[in-house]
Amino acid sequence: MEYVINLILIFFSYSLLGWCIEVTLKYIQFHRFINRGFLTGPICPVYGSGAALITLIVGSLSRLESGYGTTFVMSFIICGTLEYLTSFFLEKRFHARWWDYSQKPMNLHGRVWIGNLVLFGLGGVAIIHIINPVLYRAFASISITTKEIVTGIFLAVFVADYILSHFVLKMVKVGVENSEADDTEAIRKEIYLLLSDKSVFHKRFADAYPDVIYRTERINARIAEVKAETERLRRIAEQRVEERRELVTNRLEPTTLIKSEIIDRQDTLIRMLYDEQTASEEMKTLKEDIDRDKKRLEERPLSKFITSRIGE
Numbered sequence: 001m002e003y004v005i006n007l008i009l010i011f012f013s014y015s016l017l018g019w020c021i022e023v024t025l026k027y028i029q030f031h032r033f034i035n036r037g038f039l040t041g042p043i044c045p046v047y048g049s050g051a052a053l054i055t056l057i058v059g060s061l062s063r064l065e066s067g068y069g070t071t072f073v074m075s076f077i078i079c080g081t082l083e084y085l086t087s088f089f090l091e092k093r094f095h096a097r098w099w100d101y102s103q104k105p106m107n108l109h110g111r112v113w114i115g116n117l118v119l120f121g122l123g124g125v126a127i128i129h130i131i132n133p134v135l136y137r138a139f140a141s142i143s144i145t146t147k148e149i150v151t152g153i154f155l156a157v158f159v160a161d162y163i164l165s166h167f168v169l170k171m172v173k174v175g176v177e178n179s180e181a182d183d184t185e186a187i188r189k190e191i192y193l194l195l196s197d198k199s200v201f202h203k204r205f206a207d208a209y210p211d212v213i214y215r216t217e218r219i220n221a222r223i224a225e226v227k228a229e230t231e232r233l234r235r236i237a238e239q240r241v242e243e244r245r246e247l248v249t250n251r252l253e254p255t256t257l258i259k260s261e262i263i264d265r266q267d268t269l270i271r272m273l274y275d276e277q278t279a280s281e282e283m284k285t286l287k288e289d290i291d292r293d294k295k296r297l298e299e300r301p302l303s304k305f306i307t308s309r310i311g312e
Contacts, residue, residue: 005147006139010055011048012154013135014127018047038169039161046086050079054124055132068125075124080117087111094169263294 022036022044037044058066058074088111091097102110139147270287279287 002144002147005144005151006136007052007056008151008155009139009147010132010135011045011052012043012158013048014051015043015045015048018044021047039158039165041157041161043158046082050082050120051127053078053082054127058124058128068129071125071128072121075127076117076121079120079124080112083116083120084108084111267294 019037019042023034026034026036035042039045054071054075057078058071061070061074087097087099097110100110101107101113101116104113104115107113142150270290276284
């Protein structure tokens, strides 16, 4: 029982730490305080969930392998999977993407990217080998009864906060579904106005995610249309470039070269059809005249240049 209580306290401890990190980062970005997270209270459950899972899974493996490398890899996988699934669930549930890494290198569907995954791995190492030992020593100094009371209070407040936040998110979902706008920026403005007219809890949520990307069926259909139209225009452009290239090539090819190629083909045809033994005197005379004129033509400097170019 005490192990479960400690794990719950781990969840709330890192949820608070994650909230502090998010608030600090947004303060640096926007130069003002922004209460981050889906919940009104000062916690970000995704951080606490990741830390609790790392503690549970890596702790279970500690009897087999407890090295830094194993901790890094397990944290990399656990937190990456958690972030991806959280993004997927929230987008499907509320038609909104709360973070998007599409412009980041080595991202997976814009939900996770390599930079965060490496940080998750390093964070897991810090959790297991640095922070958790300190927290467990602090927990050990508190009686089990006190920890049960504190855990009960935290859970009650957490559940109440979740219920309230769920209603806010439900309003966001309804607002997105009823919106007639066909781009995410317009929907974002509508949702912001909708929440700003409500209670302080609704306003907090509107300020917490200024960069949220809303994805209704209408927007998804429009994105698909744009992609299809872009691909069609690309194919047309490639076809026109190829046609232009062939046209320019044909226009730039010297007439003299074309004539020379025709003559060469005619010579080939004559050799195939002409037989010295069966040819008439008239045919022999014509053949001699052709050979003589061809020799005169080849002795000219320009003809020699053209012949050498064709040979190349």
